[in-house]
Amino acid sequence: METSRMGTCQTIEEPRNLPSNKLLVLLDTNFLIYMAKGLIVPSQILETLDYAYCLLTIAPVKKELETLSKSNKPKLARLAARALELLSQLKITLLDLQLSPEIKADDAIILAAQHLKKLGFNTLIATCDKSMRRRARALGIPTLYYRESEGILETDWVPI
Secondary structure, X not given: OOHHHHOOOOOOOOHHHOOOOOEEEEEOHHHHHHHHHOOOOHHHHHHHHOOOEEEEEEHHXXXXXXXXXXXXXXXXXXXXXXXXXXXXXXXXXXXXXXOOOXXXXXXXXXXXXXXXXXXXXXXXXEOOXXXXXXXXXXXXXXXXXXXXXXXXXXXXXOOO
16 A cells, blocks of 8 residues: 555654654545545655655544544545544544544644644644635645645645
């Protein structure tokens, strides 16, 4: 599988244990759904970033996918279930930053990126949500996103 070229990330609970020599790509729920649809594959991420990276997400994103996988919309439920499978298949690191349970996944992603940035990690947010991209850019956090019109991944900038 493609992930073997990139190396693997271990599941951790303390962000300080993340690899400092890799770019941290923090995955949002909708980006994982796009991966489940097959619109985004790991090799595209490598080609776009051209740098060693580690895929990670946070507990609220996983929880949101679990909720969506029980949706009464069969197509969305299947995609969310597939996205959950991808978490383990691609060995995506799950960070549990002990955030408030009421916090929304989008807000948690922004907080996690800011926290990782403060710790000195080169971090970007992978999202297909335009409002999330605007929020992240305003805070100086680059984003990786899927440009539907061209069917490619793009980034604002790579923080290395």
